[in-house]
Amino acid sequence: MSKLIKNWQNRKPKHYKQHKKLMRKLGQHKGKRLDQYAEELHENTFQQIDCLDCANCCTSIPPIVTKGDVSRIAKHLSMKVSDFEEQYLTTDEDNDTVMNQSPCPFLLEDNMCFIYEFRPKACRQYPHTDNYEFSKHLNLHAQNALYCPAVFHILETMQQNIPT
Ligand code: SF4
Ligand code: SF4
Numbered sequence: 001m002s003k004l005i006k007n008w009q010n011r012k013p014k015h016y017k018q019h020k021k022l023m024r025k026l027g028q029h030k031g032k033r034l035d036q037y038a039e040e041l042h043e044n045t046f047q048q049i050d051c052l053d054c055a056n057c058c059t060s061i062p063p064i065v066t067k068g069d070v071s072r073i074a075k076h077l078s079m080k081v082s083d084f085e086e087q088y089l090t091t092d093e094d095n096d097t098v099m100n101q102s103p104c105p106f107l108l109e110d111n112m113c114f115i116y117e118f119r120p121k122a123c124r125q126y127p128h129t130d131n132y133e134f135s136k137h138l139n140l141h142a143q144n145a146l147y148c149p150a151v152f153h154i155l156e157t158m159q160q161n162i163p164t
Helices: 003-009 013-029 032-048 056-060 067-076 081-088 121-125 134-144 149-161
Strands: 089-091 097-099
Touching (some): 003 149, 013 032, 067 121, 134 149
């Protein structure tokens, strides 16, 4: 297991507070330079973490599933949309349509995704630290660092280089 995953497992409650503070600070520096920096950290971090050693997002955060996701996945599984919805989906407290089980029903024992090529858009975009979109999701990163070792490492590195 990667050292970064072990570091995340040893995180303390103080880290969440520090990350929230960091995100408030970064709110003043949103934009291209921050997104470029995040992009570099993302690339570097995912060279050190293999999601197949982790799968924590798939075991703990039911992804949002859009209508487009439903028709694509149901077609792939040769299911009627209504049957897919009944078997796999629910509505959460924010009124979003999400997978109805956690761990995700499509997570396999080896941490592979049974519907990988067809997975929901939310799964493709998680953890929102790349594609030069880090600034857009400043409200999510501190919370995501509780679940994702990669986000935790990215925020810890930023914190060392951007004093709060
Ligand atoms: S659909 Fe696949 S990638 Fe998305 S949460 Fe389920 S197992 Fe993970
Ligand atoms: S929680 Fe983060 S590191 Fe773990 S599998 Fe998901 S994206 Fe990869």
